[in-house]
Amino acid sequence: MMARCGRAAVLVWLGLVAIGVTALLRVGLVSEPPQGARRRPVGFSALEKEQLREALRGAVKIPTVSFSPGNVTTSAMEEFGAYIQKVFPRVFSSSFVHHEMVGGYSHLFTVHGSDPHLQPYMLLAHLDVVPASDEGWEVPPFSGQERDGFLYGRGTLDNKNAVMGILQAMDFLLKRNHRPIRSFYIAIGHDEEVSGHDGARKIAAKLESAGVRLAFLIDEGLAVLDGVVKGIKRPVALVGTTEKGSITLTLTVQRDPGHSSVPPKETSIGILAAAVSRLEQNPMPSLFGKGPELATFEQLATQFTFPLNIVMANLWLFAPVVGRILEWEPSTNALVRTTTAVTLFQAGVKANIIPPFANATVNFRIHPAQTVEEVLELTRAVIADDRVKIRVQEAFNPLPVSPHDEGSFGFQIIRRTIHEVFSDVSAIAPGVCIGNTDSRHYLNLTSSIYRFSPIWLKAEDLGRIHGLNERISLETYERGVQFYLHLIQNSDLPELPKPHKSLHEL
Numbered sequence: 001m002m003a004r005c006g007r008a009a010v011l012v013w014l015g016l017v018a019i020g021v022t023a024l025l026r027v028g029l030v031s032e033p034p035q036g037a038r039r040r041p042v043g044f045s046a047l048e049k050e051q052l053r054e055a056l057r058g059a060v061k062i063p064t065v066s067f068s069p070g071n072v073t074t075s076a077m078e079e080f081g082a083y084i085q086k087v088f089p090r091v092f093s094s095s096f097v098h099h100e101m102v103g104g105y106s107h108l109f110t111v112h113g114s115d116p117h118l119q120p121y122m123l124l125a126h127l128d129v130v131p132a133s134d135e136g137w138e139v140p141p142f143s144g145q146e147r148d149g150f151l152y153g154r155g156t157l158d159n160k161n162a163v164m165g166i167l168q169a170m171d172f173l174l175k176r177n178h179r180p181i182r183s184f185y186i187a188i189g190h191d192e193e194v195s196g197h198d199g200a201r202k203i204a205a206k207l208e209s210a211g212v213r214l215a216f217l218i219d220e221g222l223a224v225l226d227g228v229v230k231g232i233k234r235p236v237a238l239v240g241t242t243e244k245g246s247i248t249l250t251l252t253v254q255r256d257p258g259h260s261s262v263p264p265k266e267t268s269i270g271i272l273a274a275a276v277s278r279l280e281q282n283p284m285p286s287l288f289g290k291g292p293e294l295a296t297f298e299q300l301a302t303q304f305t306f307p308l309n310i311v312m313a314n315l316w317l318f319a320p321v322v323g324r325i326l327e328w329e330p331s332t333n334a335l336v337r338t339t340t341a342v343t344l345f346q347a348g349v350k351a352n353i354i355p356p357f358a359n360a361t362v363n364f365r366i367h368p369a370q371t372v373e374e375v376l377e378l379t380r381a382v383i384a385d386d387r388v389k390i391r392v393q394e395a396f397n398p399l400p401v402s403p404h405d406e407g408s409f410g411f412q413i414i415r416r417t418i419h420e421v422f423s424d425v426s427a428i429a430p431g432v433c434i435g436n437t438d439s440r441h442y443l444n445l446t447s448s449i450y451r452f453s454p455i456w457l458k459a460e461d462l463g464r465i466h467g468l469n470e471r472i473s474l475e476t477y478e479r480g481v482q483f484y485l486h487l488i489q490n491s492d493l494p495e496l497p498k499p500h501k502s503l504h505e506l
C-alpha cells in the first residue's frame with residue numbers, strides 16, 4: 001500500500017515537472033529577444049555627455065510642483081518653458097518641428113516626418129513634480145546636486161528624465177541632420193501629478209478634434225527592474241500594457257463643537273480615525289491571477305530560480321500560494337489587490353474645543369479585475385458607520401490592455417529598443433502599471449498605449465519615487481537619451497516584417 005502511494009506521488013511529481021518544462025519552453029520562446037542586426041548605441045562625445053547632464057540638472061532645479069488640481073506652480077512652469085527653449089534651440093527652430101502651448105503650460109511638439117503616409121506616434125512625459133521639502137533629503141531636492149555618479153532631485157525619475165531625455169534625443173538627431181521618416185508628437189503635460197485635466201486632457205482633445213489617430217503612444221510607467229522581484233536574479237524590463245484604476249475618496253465626520261472639559265464619548269476625530277483604521281486593517285481581497293499580472297509572471301517564469309521557475313510556469317495550480325507570497329512586499333502586494341492608502345487627515349481647530357469636523361482622503365488603486373463600483377461597495381461595508389460621509393473626488397476604472405503580441409507594432413518597436421539599449425536585461429514582459437499616467441487621456445486616439453520609463457530601478461529605488469532622495473545615475477540617464485534616440489529611429493520602420501520572418505528582421 002505504502003509503495004503504491006509512493007509510486008503515485010512520483011508519477012504526479014513527474015507529471016508536474018513535464019507540464020512545467022513544456023510551459024517553460026513555450027515561455028522561453030515568447031521571451032526570446034528579437035534576432036538580427038541591432039542598432040548599436042550611438043556614442044556620445046565627452047562634451048555631449050557633459051551637455052546632457054547639465055541640461056537635466058538645470059531642469060531639476062526649477063521647482064515645477066503640482067499641489068492639487070488648479071494649484072500648480074505656474075511661474076516655475078513658465079520658467080521651465082523658457083528653459084527648454086534656451087537649452088534646445090535646434091528643436092524650437094527646426095523647419096519640420098512645430099511647437100505650441102496647450103492649457104497654459106503644457107507643450108505639444110509636432111515632428112513632421114518625411115513620409116506623411118505613415119501613421120504618427122507619440123512620446124509622452126510630464127514636467128510637473130510632486131512636492132518635496134528639504135527634510136530627510138541628503139541634498140535639497142531642487143538643488144541639482146550630484147553624489148557618487150547620481151543626480152539627486154525631485155523629478156529625476158518622475159519625470160524630468162523623460163522630458164529632457166526626449167528633447168535631448170531630438171536635439172542630437174537634428175545635430176546629426178537626421179529627419180525622421182514617420183511623424184510623431186511629443187506631448188509634455190504640466191499637471192500629470194494632479195490628474196492631467198488641464199494638460200494631457202486638453203492636448204488629447206485638440207488632436208482628437210483634428211482627427212488624429214496614433215500608431216502607438218509611450219509614456220512613463222514600468223522600468224528595468226533589478227532585484228525588485230524576489231526570486232529573479234537578473235534584471236528584467238516590464239512594459240506597462242495597462243494601468244490600475246483609481247478612486248480618491250473624502251471621508252468626513254461632523255459633530256457639534258463644545259468645551260473640551262465635557263467631551264462626548266467619541267469625537268469626530270475618534271470616529272474617523274476608527275473608520276480609516278478599519279480600512280487599513282481590512283485590505284481589499286487578493287485577486288492575484290485574475291488579471292493581466294498572470295501573463296507577466298508566466299512570461300517571466302524562466303527567469304526565476306529553481307524551484308520557483310516550475311511554480312511560475314504552473315500558475316493555474318500555484319496562483320493562490322504565489323499571491324500570498326507577493327503580499328509580503330508593498331511593491332508586489334500592489335499587483336495582488338486594490339491598494340488602500342490613507343493620504344490626508346485634517347481635523348480640529350483648537351486644543352480646548354471639541355473638534356467640529358474631521359476629513360480624511362483615501363486613495364485606492366484598483367486591480368484590473370475590479371471596478372470602481374465594487375471597490376466603493378466594499379469600502380462602505382468596511383466603514384459601516386453612517387456618521388462617516390463618503391464623497392468621491394475622482395474615480396476611473398482600470399485601463400484596457402494594449403496589444404502585445406508579435407504583430408503589435410508599438411510593443412515590438414519598444415521591445416526592440418529595450419533590447420538594443422538595455423542589452424543586459426534578460427527578459428522583457430508586459431506588466432500592469434501600478435501608478436497612473438497621463439496616457440489614459442489618450443484612449444480615443446489609440447488602443448496601443450505603453451508605459452515604460454527607460455530607467456534602471458533596484459528594490460531600494462522604488463521608495464524614492466514620490467519619496468526621499470529621488471535620484472538617477474548619470475549613466476542611466478545617458479541610456480535614457482539613447483532609448484529615445486533608438487526609439488525614434490526604430491519607429492521609422494513602415495511596418496513590422498511579416499510574421500514568418502518577423503523575429504529575424506526586427
Ligand SMILES: CCCCCCCC/C=C\CCCCCCCC(=O)NCC(=O)O
Binds near residue numbers: 431433435436462
Ligand atoms: C513582477 C512585477 C513586479 C512589479 C513591481 C512594481 C515595480 C514598480 C516600478 C515602477 C514604479 C511605478 C511608477 C509608475 C509611474 C507613476 C507615475 C505617477 O506618479 N503618477 C501619478 C500617480 O499615480 O498618482
Ligand SMILES: [Zn+2]
Binds near residue numbers: 158159192220
Ligand atoms: Zn510621473
Ligand SMILES: [Zn+2]
Binds near residue numbers: 130158193466
Ligand atoms: Zn509621480
